[in-house]
Each structure stands twice: as C-alpha cells, then as structure tokens.
Amino acid sequence: MADTEPALCRSCGHDGLQTFLSLGKTPLADALVTEEQLTEEEAVFPLDVAFCPECALVQILGDVPPEMLFVDNYLYFSSFSDHLLAHSRDHALGLIERLDLGPDSLVVEIASNDGYLLRNFVEHGIPVLGIEPAPDQADAAETAGIPTRREFFGIELARELVESGQKADVIIANNVMAHVPDLNGFVAGMAHLLEDDGVITVENPSVDELVERCAFDTIYHEHHCYFSCLSVSALAARHGLSLNRVDSFPDLHGGTLRWSLGKKHEPHVSVARHVDAETEAGVGGYAYYEHFADEVNRVERDLRALLEGLKADGATIAAYGAAAKGATLVNVVGIGTDLVDFVVDRNTHKQGRYMPGTHLPIRPVEALLEEQPDYVLLLAWNFAEEIRNQQAEYERRGGRFIVPVPTPEVLS
Ligand SMILES: [Zn+2]
Incomplete structure (x- = not known):
C-alpha cells in the first residue's frame, strides 16, 4: 500500500483511523536468523498502531507482503x-x-x-x-x-x-x-x-x-x-x-x-x-490508547536504564523466551549483545538461531545453570510462574529474574 492512500479499518472499512503509537521500524518478529544469514541485511517494516473510532478495533497500519509472513512462523508447537x-x-x-x-x-x-x-x-x-x-x-x-x-x-x-x-x-x-x-x-x-x-x-x-x-x-x-x-x-x-x-x-x-x-x-x-x-x-475511545503510548515510552526508558545500570555494575544478563514478543521487545527497546549475552528457549527448533534485528544467540534452557548469569530478563513474562518453577535451581543459586512490563523490576 502506498503511503498516500488512507488506511481503511480491517473490520468496518472506516477511513479515519487514528494512529496512537509508533514502535519504529522492526524486522518481522518471527523471522529468526540462521548463522549463514547473520551477514545479510534484514528487511524492516514500520510498526504503527491505530484505533478505529467507528468499530473500536485496534490494528497495525500498513501491510507486510503476505509471502513474507508465516515463512519462519512454523517453529511454535x-x-x-x-x-x-x-x-x-x-x-x-x-x-x-x-x-x-x-x-x-x-x-x-x-x-x-x-x-x-x-x-x-x-x-x-x-x-x-x-x-x-x-x-x-x-x-x-x-x-x-x-x-x-x-x-x-x-x-x-x-x-x-x-x-x-x-x-x-x-x-x-x-x-x-x-x-x-x-x-x-x-x-x-x-x-x-x-x-x-x-x-x-x-x-x-x-x-x-x-x-x-x-x-x-x-x-x-x-x-x-x-x-x-x-x-x-x-x-x-x-x-x-x-x-x-x-x-x-x-x-x-x-x-x-x-x-x-x-x-x-x-x-x-x-x-x-x-x-x-x-x-x-x-x-472505545482514543484517549485510552494515547495514554497507553505514554506508558510504553516510560517502560522502554526504564528498562534500558535498569539493564544498563546492572551492566555498569559488572553483572551478566541473559534472557528467556525467543518468541515473537521477545523479539519485539528487544528490538523496540534496543537490547543487543552489549546488554544481554544470550536468550534461552525450550523449543529445540529455535536453538542455534539468532533473534531478528539484535542477533542475540538462542541457546537451550540448560545454559542458565551452565553459565549462571546474574540476571535473566523474562521476555516470556506471560509464563513467569511456569518458568520460575522450572528454573527454581537457577534462583536457588542466586540468579534473579527481571520482568520487563508493566514496570521493569528485579523479582525477589
Ligand atoms: Zn472499524
């Protein structure tokens, strides 16, 4: 779709969509990178979010060519x-x-x-x-x-x-x-x-x-x-x-x-x-989402400051969860190998690959006990309880988890 055409609501067809959040240009969140692809340039697309005042649907603007979607999306069981x-x-x-x-x-x-x-x-x-x-x-x-x-x-x-x-x-x-x-x-x-x-x-x-x-x-x-x-x-x-x-x-x-x-x-x-x-x-109203955008900016700023502070103190940091949401978070916040050494994931299909954009390497979860990083950023924060139960030994040895949202903090 050309930039000059007004985006129509995906549900009701209304032509007055109201944009409330721009997350910059990011690579496709499911497009994990292989070793061979590390030197290739990745495609990035704008990630802008809008509200439809007519039917209340929240949606992203613009279309990624459909043949590019779902390509590497087949790794989730x-x-x-x-x-x-x-x-x-x-x-x-x-x-x-x-x-x-x-x-x-x-x-x-x-x-x-x-x-x-x-x-x-x-x-x-x-x-x-x-x-x-x-x-x-x-x-x-x-x-x-x-x-x-x-x-x-x-x-x-x-x-x-x-x-x-x-x-x-x-x-x-x-x-x-x-x-x-x-x-x-x-x-x-x-x-x-x-x-x-x-x-x-x-x-x-x-x-x-x-x-x-x-x-x-x-x-x-x-x-x-x-x-x-x-x-x-x-x-x-x-x-x-x-x-x-x-x-x-x-x-x-x-x-x-x-x-x-x-x-x-x-x-x-x-x-x-x-x-x-x-x-x-x-x-059902625009103001709700406008406020949300301010909150997003706050979390981005605070999470970066937290990680940079820990790193400045000499801490080692890993992350948990190489899913699409994890890829979005590290790309929007700008978390590269300067802050996080690697990401672990249970999914064997993802191990050995790299996160899109920031190229954090993906390793098996066993790496948490092998390396015992001081902190683990929970990219899969929606499974926090399950992961903490599975990784009780990591915490017992003194490791600490960090949740990124709604407020970045170290879990005690
Ligand atoms: Zn609509």
Missing part, C-alpha cells in the same frame, strides 16, 4: 507449554459437556497446530477436523490421529467443506484471528461453516489487558488486530453472529478473553458485564 495444554483440556471437556457432543458431532479447529486441543475430543470419540497450514505441525497432528487440512482458513475453504457435507457444531479459533489478513473473509467463513445451533469460540489476548499490562511487546507485524468485546461484537454482527458469552483467563498469554459466538442471539450475563467494564475503562 503448542504442546511445548504445560499451562496451555491444561487450559485446552478444560476448554474441550467443558464444550463436550455443555453442548452434549458425541459421535455425530463435528469439531473444527482453525490453526490446530500439533493437535494439542483436538486430541481431547478424539479421546471422547468425537469427530474432529484440524486446519493447519504449517507442515511440521500438521504432520505431528496427523501422527497423533487428528485429520488435518493443510490450508489457511477463509470463506473459500468453508464453502468447500459445506459443499462436501461438513458443517461444524463447534468451531474453535485460538490465537489466530489477529493473524488473519482478511478478517471479514475469516469470520464469514466461520459463520458459513457453523450449524444453526453451533458455537464458535475465539480466544485472543484482549486489548484492555494489553494496555493494562503495558504489553507493547505483543504488538508485531504478524498481529494485525487487537480485539476487545466491543470490536468483536461489531465484527460478529456484520456476519450474522451474536456475541453470546465472554470468559476471561487473566493468566493465559498475558490476559486472554474467550468470545463465544452463535447464530442465535442469546447473550449470557458475562457479555454485558464485560462490555460495560470496557466502556467504563475507555476501551
């Missing part, structure tokens, strides 16, 4: 997180009971990854279909007995499934709707595929949790949109869907909401409760 597995199991068992699912039902999951969630339905004899374009994850799912379509989901695939006689009683879309370039095509596809009495559940980190936690590191090019109950409700209504229930999971991915949508208008009390709370907090 859901089954690496214990917390996520437990959360998914609870969700599946809850749906089976609430909707009385059985051998005649069909559960479709979009972005089904390695089958971490659908396997809970398979165990109960409930037919499932996974939709997952990432080849390694789709392979892992098929091996686990999860039928998987290796495609991106949209209205075309929905039409094809319906024509072949498949309609879904449940459609689950966790942490995918923010990644979709064609938001309306995606929701139209879900509506088309859904049985009249079916239920869609969509989970995403909510924009008010993002603001409250100052989680600017969850803003990156692969995340086109940042949702609230207000914006989801408007988006769903455009496709004949009603927001019927809202569940909140404050400890998942830094504060996740689950929106349940259906073709019948039968809102649970949780909908009004959440919408009212959002309205009261100001989620």
Whole structure:
C-alpha cells in the first residue's frame, strides 16, 4: 500500500483511523536468523498502531507482503507449554459437556497446530477436523490421529467443506484471528461453516489487558488486530453472529478473553458485564490508547536504564523466551549483545538461531545453570510462574529474574 492512500479499518472499512503509537521500524518478529544469514541485511517494516473510532478495533497500519509472513512462523508447537495444554483440556471437556457432543458431532479447529486441543475430543470419540497450514505441525497432528487440512482458513475453504457435507457444531479459533489478513473473509467463513445451533469460540489476548499490562511487546507485524468485546461484537454482527458469552483467563498469554459466538442471539450475563467494564475503562475511545503510548515510552526508558545500570555494575544478563514478543521487545527497546549475552528457549527448533534485528544467540534452557548469569530478563513474562518453577535451581543459586512490563523490576 502506498503511503498516500488512507488506511481503511480491517473490520468496518472506516477511513479515519487514528494512529496512537509508533514502535519504529522492526524486522518481522518471527523471522529468526540462521548463522549463514547473520551477514545479510534484514528487511524492516514500520510498526504503527491505530484505533478505529467507528468499530473500536485496534490494528497495525500498513501491510507486510503476505509471502513474507508465516515463512519462519512454523517453529511454535503448542504442546511445548504445560499451562496451555491444561487450559485446552478444560476448554474441550467443558464444550463436550455443555453442548452434549458425541459421535455425530463435528469439531473444527482453525490453526490446530500439533493437535494439542483436538486430541481431547478424539479421546471422547468425537469427530474432529484440524486446519493447519504449517507442515511440521500438521504432520505431528496427523501422527497423533487428528485429520488435518493443510490450508489457511477463509470463506473459500468453508464453502468447500459445506459443499462436501461438513458443517461444524463447534468451531474453535485460538490465537489466530489477529493473524488473519482478511478478517471479514475469516469470520464469514466461520459463520458459513457453523450449524444453526453451533458455537464458535475465539480466544485472543484482549486489548484492555494489553494496555493494562503495558504489553507493547505483543504488538508485531504478524498481529494485525487487537480485539476487545466491543470490536468483536461489531465484527460478529456484520456476519450474522451474536456475541453470546465472554470468559476471561487473566493468566493465559498475558490476559486472554474467550468470545463465544452463535447464530442465535442469546447473550449470557458475562457479555454485558464485560462490555460495560470496557466502556467504563475507555476501551472505545482514543484517549485510552494515547495514554497507553505514554506508558510504553516510560517502560522502554526504564528498562534500558535498569539493564544498563546492572551492566555498569559488572553483572551478566541473559534472557528467556525467543518468541515473537521477545523479539519485539528487544528490538523496540534496543537490547543487543552489549546488554544481554544470550536468550534461552525450550523449543529445540529455535536453538542455534539468532533473534531478528539484535542477533542475540538462542541457546537451550540448560545454559542458565551452565553459565549462571546474574540476571535473566523474562521476555516470556506471560509464563513467569511456569518458568520460575522450572528454573527454581537457577534462583536457588542466586540468579534473579527481571520482568520487563508493566514496570521493569528485579523479582525477589
Ligand atoms: Zn472499524
């Protein structure tokens, strides 16, 4: 898109988007760098965030060429997180009971990854279909007995499934709707595929949790949109869907909401409760986001000062979590090998590579006990409790963790 064209809202098409935050030009957050690529120049793209006064959707401006996205995005296996597995199991068992699912039902999951969630339905004899374009994850799912379509989901695939006689009683879309370039095509596809009495559940980190936690590191090019109950409700209504229930999971991915949508208008009390709370907090107005931008600038400044101070005192610092949010944080704040020696990650697919932009090397988590750095910056702060439990020995030997947001501080 040329700079001179006004950006249109990805949801409602409004042409008066209001920009509130610019995080500079950063490389794609998932584009980990190999040893051979270290000397090559990396592509960088502006990261500007805007609010739609018409439908309340928060979104990034500009488009990265789609062929550049998802290229190296295939390194995330859901089954690496214990917390996520437990959360998914609870969700599946809850749906089976609430909707009385059985051998005649069909559960479709979009972005089904390695089958971490659908396997809970398979165990109960409930037919499932996974939709997952990432080849390694789709392979892992098929091996686990999860039928998987290796495609991106949209209205075309929905039409094809319906024509072949498949309609879904449940459609689950966790942490995918923010990644979709064609938001309306995606929701139209879900509506088309859904049985009249079916239920869609969509989970995403909510924009008010993002603001409250100052989680600017969850803003990156692969995340086109940042949702609230207000914006989801408007988006769903455009496709004949009603927001019927809202569940909140404050400890998942830094504060996740689950929106349940259906073709019948039968809102649970949780909908009004959440919408009212959002309205009261100001989620539907520009000023809320303007204030957030000031907070982001404060965290950037304070985190840099904290790390530079520790370094000046002779401390060694490592980091934990080579995920996209970690890459965003180190690039926006400007944390290179002058401050942090290396990043550790449990994901074996990432080890041996380098963070995009700042080129921090990625090592196995065992490196924390081998090197015993004085401090570890928790880039994966959303898994702080899980990581501290796993790394109790590191802390016992005197190591200290640093959380970057909402206020940079050393954990005691
Ligand atoms: Zn809009």
